[in-house]
Amino acid sequence: MMKSSIILFIIYFIIWTLLGFSFDLQHILIGIMVALFVVFLTGDLFTLRPSHFGRVTRYLWFCYYVPVFIWECIKANVDVALRVNPKLPINPGIVKVKTVLRSDTALTFLANSITLTPGTLCVDINPREGILYIHWIDVKSEDTEKATQLIVKRFEKILKRIFE
């Protein structure tokens, strides 16, 4: 509880400093007060397991994840931009995929990554069984296993190392 509040306070204070971007005493004091107030309000909403912030390997895997994600995102954009031509080469449908991730943060990041990558949009999620329903603009396989292989596997391994 105490630990997660301290982590939140540091994050809020960094964001405040970057947004204001002036380093005199007034701004920093106000920043500390505002950050304390927001920590008091939001408390333990965001960091449920503060021990996870301490491990360096997680940050390294996150640094690896960012370029992978940006590359997939650019591919997604070219893909969708090409589908807007007059012939409309689309083949949409909702498929079901399974994931081994269980924690809230990991599932949120997985769903966000899926939404921003080629032709897939997360529609609904069943966190207890790890099932995601995904709208796919060009269905290559209706089978759950194969769809999982095609959509989820790219990110699952990395996200497991970061958040689980």
Added chain:
Amino acid sequence: MSEVIGTIFIVVGLGFDIFGCIGLIRLPDVYNRIQATTKCVTLGTCSILFGSMVFKGFITAAGIKTFLCIIFLVLTSPVAAHAIARGARISGVKLWEKSVCDKYQQDKSL
């Protein structure tokens, strides 16, 4: 030099934004439209912001603010898309008639 690179990024971003808007009009049903708008508009707007960041320089007040805007946009835009798509599916908006499969319908009707 940085002005040229920044302008290139801004032009590319505007191109993606236009494709997103065309997709919003052209594609048949609500889910496909969400696909087009989320992806193209997110990367397009991020690209415009990145272009202005290159324009202004990275470690300036404007540059840092643009960087925070990019992070905020990437984190929140897919969440809005999930919310709209889930709301549409639950309230019973049909898929396009040429859609291949609908596993969600099958699972929920069981």
